[in-house]
Amino acid sequence: MKNLIVGQSGGPTAVINSSLYGVVKTALDCPEIDKVYGMQNGIEGFLKGTILDFEEALPGDKLELLKTTPGAYLGSCRYMLPDDLDDETYPKLFAKLEELEIAYFLYNGGNDSMDTVSKISRYAERVGSDIKVLGVPKTIDNDLVMTDHTPGFPSAARYVANTVREIVTDASVYETPAVTIIEIMGRHAGWLTAASALARRFEGDAPYLIYLPEVDFDLDDFVKRVEALLKDHNAVVVCVSEGINDADGKFICEYDSATGVDSFGHKMLAGAGKFLENLLRDKLGCKARSVEFNVSQRCSSALMSKTDQEEAIMAGRFGVESALQGETGYMIAFDRVSDYKIECSLQDVNKICNEEKKVPASMICDDGTDITQEFIDYCAPLIKGNVEVPTGEDGLPLFAYRTK
Amino acid sequence: MKNLIVGQSGGPTAVINSSLYGVVKTALDCPEIDKVYGMQNGIEGFLKGTILDFEEALPGDKLELLKTTPGAYLGSCRYMLPDDLDDETYPKLFAKLEELEIAYFLYNGGNDSMDTVSKISRYAERVGSDIKVLGVPKTIDNDLVMTDHTPGFPSAARYVANTVREIVTDASVYETPAVTIIEIMGRHAGWLTAASALARRFEGDAPYLIYLPEVDFDLDDFVKRVEALLKDHNAVVVCVSEGINDADGKFICEYDSATGVDSFGHKMLAGAGKFLENLLRDKLGCKARSVEFNVSQRCSSALMSKTDQEEAIMAGRFGVESALQGETGYMIAFDRVSDYKIECSLQDVNKICNEEKKVPASMICDDGTDITQEFIDYCAPLIKGNVEVPTGEDGLPLFAYRTK
Numbered sequence: 001m002k003n004l005i006v007g008q009s010g011g012p013t014a015v016i017n018s019s020l021y022g023v024v025k026t027a028l029d030c031p032e033i034d035k036v037y038g039m040q041n042g043i044e045g046f047l048k049g050t051i052l053d054f055e056e057a058l059p060g061d062k063l064e065l066l067k068t069t070p071g072a073y074l075g076s077c078r079y080m081l082p083d084d085l086d087d088e089t090y091p092k093l094f095a096k097l098e099e100l101e102i103a104y105f106l107y108n109g110g111n112d113s114m115d116t117v118s119k120i121s122r123y124a125e126r127v128g129s130d131i132k133v134l135g136v137p138k139t140i141d142n143d144l145v146m147t148d149h150t151p152g153f154p155s156a157a158r159y160v161a162n163t164v165r166e167i168v169t170d171a172s173v174y175e176t177p178a179v180t181i182i183e184i185m186g187r188h189a190g191w192l193t194a195a196s197a198l199a200r201r202f203e204g205d206a207p208y209l210i211y212l213p214e215v216d217f218d219l220d221d222f223v224k225r226v227e228a229l230l231k232d233h234n235a236v237v238v239c240v241s242e243g244i245n246d247a248d249g250k251f252i253c254e255y256d257s258a259t260g261v262d263s264f265g266h267k268m269l270a271g272a273g274k275f276l277e278n279l280l281r282d283k284l285g286c287k288a289r290s291v292e293f294n295v296s297q298r299c300s301s302a303l304m305s306k307t308d309q310e311e312a313i314m315a316g317r318f319g320v321e322s323a324l325q326g327e328t329g330y331m332i333a334f335d336r337v338s339d340y341k342i343e344c345s346l347q348d349v350n351k352i353c354n355e356e357k358k359v360p361a362s363m364i365c366d367d368g369t370d371i372t373q374e375f376i377d378y379c380a381p382l383i384k385g386n387v388e389v390p391t392g393e394d395g396l397p398l399f400a401y402r403t404k
Numbered sequence: 405m406k407n408l409i410v411g412q413s414g415g416p417t418a419v420i421n422s423s424l425y426g427v428v429k430t431a432l433d434c435p436e437i438d439k440v441y442g443m444q445n446g447i448e449g450f451l452k453g454t455i456l457d458f459e460e461a462l463p464g465d466k467l468e469l470l471k472t473t474p475g476a477y478l479g480s481c482r483y484m485l486p487d488d489l490d491d492e493t494y495p496k497l498f499a500k501l502e503e504l505e506i507a508y509f510l511y512n513g514g515n516d517s518m519d520t521v522s523k524i525s526r527y528a529e530r531v532g533s534d535i536k537v538l539g540v541p542k543t544i545d546n547d548l549v550m551t552d553h554t555p556g557f558p559s560a561a562r563y564v565a566n567t568v569r570e571i572v573t574d575a576s577v578y579e580t581p582a583v584t585i586i587e588i589m590g591r592h593a594g595w596l597t598a599a600s601a602l603a604r605r606f607e608g609d610a611p612y613l614i615y616l617p618e619v620d621f622d623l624d625d626f627v628k629r630v631e632a633l634l635k636d637h638n639a640v641v642v643c644v645s646e647g648i649n650d651a652d653g654k655f656i657c658e659y660d661s662a663t664g665v666d667s668f669g670h671k672m673l674a675g676a677g678k679f680l681e682n683l684l685r686d687k688l689g690c691k692a693r694s695v696e697f698n699v700s701q702r703c704s705s706a707l708m709s710k711t712d713q714e715e716a717i718m719a720g721r722f723g724v725e726s727a728l729q730g731e732t733g734y735m736i737a738f739d740r741v742s743d744y745k746i747e748c749s750l751q752d753v754n755k756i757c758n759e760e761k762k763v764p765a766s767m768i769c770d771d772g773t774d775i776t777q778e779f780i781d782y783c784a785p786l787i788k789g790n791v792e793v794p795t796g797e798d799g800l801p802l803f804a805y806r807t808k
Contacts, residue, residue: 008577012573012574012577041577041578041579044579045579069573070570070573070574071570071573071574071576071577072577075576075577075578075579076577076578077578077579078578078580158799161799161800162706162800162801163700163704165800165801165803166474166475166699166700166703166704166705166801167699167700167703169416169473169474169475169703169803169805170416170474170475170699170702170703171699172475172479173412173416173445173475173476173479173480174445174479174480174481174482175445175448175449175479175481176482198798198800199800201805274678291696291698291699291700292695292696292698294695294696295570295571295574295575295695296567296570296571296695296700298574299570299571299573299574300567300570300706301570302566302704302706302707303706305799380798383798383799383800384797384798384799385799386795386799391790393788394602394784394787394788395562395565395709395787395788395789395790396565396566396569396602396603396787397566397569397570399569399573401573401605
């Protein structure tokens with residue numbers, strides 16, 4: 001018997017379950033694979049013995065719902081395997097894998113999940129296990145190296161572009177000048193914030209300033225630029241990454257928490273957007289508000305990108321096919337072979353797991369307040385295509401859920 | 405010549421332009437009406453002379469785009485006409501209306517806009533003008549009296565229900581206990597926050613607590629309830645109105661600003677959700693985050709309710725038909741004639757403009773932490789139906805814009 005097990009780890013995305021679908025559907029259709037298992041709550045849950053059998057959990061057509069279900073159907077974890085391959089966790093883990101007669105191990109996640117793939121594949125090699133271990137990438141942060149982009153980023157980028165356009169539309173209805181600061185996810189890499197540029201309908205349209213963590217953020221310069229913009233525009237919309245930081249590397253969102261306490265003495269923790277909103281109101285006396293995109297940017301099914309969904313499924317399918325061909329220790333990567341066509345390839349997971357891909361200088365304007373055409377050309381194809389989400393009679397989307 | 409003019413005022417909604425479409429389309433198709441004008445930025449803009457002609461601004465099929473364009477196509481204002489009908493503004497205003505040969509005046513907005521309709525219709529009566537003045541309602545707050553509900557509320561409610569469900573799905577992926585506080589618009593009326601109950605898939609599902617401004621909010625009781633919930637659930641999701649307030653009527657969001665200053669000495673202004681997040685972290689030492697739904701709940705085109713869109717268009721159409729029949733001084737209202745069928749009626753705008761409809765006690769649970777089945781029965785039909793938003797090749801929605 002040769003069984004397959006798949007797990008999910010790290011923060012959810014709109015299409016991580018599309019990748020899961022790609023894995024499970026391919027594996028179920030494959031005569032060489034017998035059982036298709038899912039680990040609940042990633043490797044941490046697996047070590048506790050919580051698994052499910054997909055034929056029982058999502059029989060027949062129910063599996064299709066995975067393609068439009070945000071979150072992580074299998075549940076997630078933020079558990080790192082020990083660095084030391086001599087740790088007792090590994091024999092325990094492999095005993096469980098053997099017990100379940102697992103021949104193929106696929107793990108769906110970001111950087112930390114690729115670290116798990118790296119460790120398990122290296123341990124397998126060391127003990128002479130012929131289990132095939134592969135990583136299927138996902139992260140809205142788009143910060144994995146050796147791949148054109150990561151599944152999950154395009155849908156998040158589509159959410160950002162769409163929602164920024166809607167907010168600009170909303171903000172433009174009044175004649176009273178006002179500033180709207182939109183805070184977008186991205187602690188160290190600004191890919192998702194950069195996608196706000198796609199909201200523009202014409203050259204010079206809002207957002208007027210785009211700040212990424214890759215560039216030192218200067219408070220005084222920011223205030224001056226907004227002051228100048230307020231002279232020409234009534235709706236000044238600015239997009240910032242949550243991780244914007246000053247020349248010393250200090251996060252702008254930490255400026256608050258240094259001494260900020262509320263009237264009850266609780267330490268105030270607010271975001272970079274909220275801080276800048278208060279700063280502008282204080283320095284310029286202008287109307288200002290901030291909007292934090294928060295979790296919706298990673299779990300909106302309504303704004304899922306069709307391109308993203310198809311590629312996420314393809315990555316899952318390619319993972320299973322590669323495992324069957326005997327490949328191990330790789331992450332499924334995307335190569336852009338033409339504009340726009342993506343093909344899957346295998347990349348050494350050990351070279352990926354501890355790296356972080358930032359937005360390159362060539363995609364950022366010289367003054368650090370906008371992105372260049374190179375980024376637009378890179379990102380624009382990713383957000384194309386609507387996905388119709390199955391909706392119940394109650395007007396709410398139908399998602400796939402594990403029964404407890 | 406008999407011309408019609410229409411304006412928009414107050415905060416935008418997802419379907420205020422659907423109502424505008426209903427007005428303009430009906431008027432353009434109507435042989436009794438010659439020109440169809442729009443006032444830009446409401447009555448304030450009209451007084452400055454900024455108007456447009458719809459046949460030039462949105463010729464042919466372009467008009468159709470209004471049906472899926474959020475924001476306020478004509479621009480908005482927050483301008484109140486003088487209470488004193490002897491004020492010089494009125495003769496000035498009426499001179500402009502006469503100059504444009506306006507026979508029908510339709511104004512699309514919330515409470516304050518109905519105040520404008522009241523004043524203009526009363527002034528018309530006083531000076532013996534036979535101009536017909538009618539109000540077409542909109543507000544996501546659903547706080548207008550003498551109508552079953554207001555256009556704009558259903559789409560916002562659909563956004564809330566969908567997005568809460570997605571956030572619950574996202575929050576449920578981890579096993580580590582954590583609290584998510586979702587802050588929803590509604591300063592005085594909790595209708596929109598109540599709609600979060602529609603996110604539940606089964607009895608006892610998240611959100612576990614729902615707090616409206618109609619009920620006195622007690623901090624200690626809140627902390628105790630969350631503490632108890634954390635014993636049974638890993639993802640404790642709570643929904644609060646932005647306007648929750650204590651027994652003295654003090655807004656919870658004001659607890660912050662009393663002494664809260666950041667490290668630069670700027671006064672901190674955060675929302676109720678952010679305050680409660682910090683409170684829980686401090687009191688219970690638990691993981692906590694807050695999500696503020698912000699402007700997207702009123703301008704999301706992707707989650708527009710089909711029911712809302714159709715009713716908004718119907719209200720606009722009924723407004724024009726009523727004006728043609730000689731009616732004046734009314735607001736178009738919705739009567740629920742069966743479950744579920746809406747018919748339009750005319751209600752005295754003078755009785756509406758200074759009232760505010762709150763969520764009645766019968767729709768709120770006795771302990772004030774949830775809503776009752778009566779609310780579900782009331783709200784559930786409103787959020788039904790998907791609207792397909794025309795999308796450009798770039799993957800972004802196509803909206804109608806005024807050319808500057």
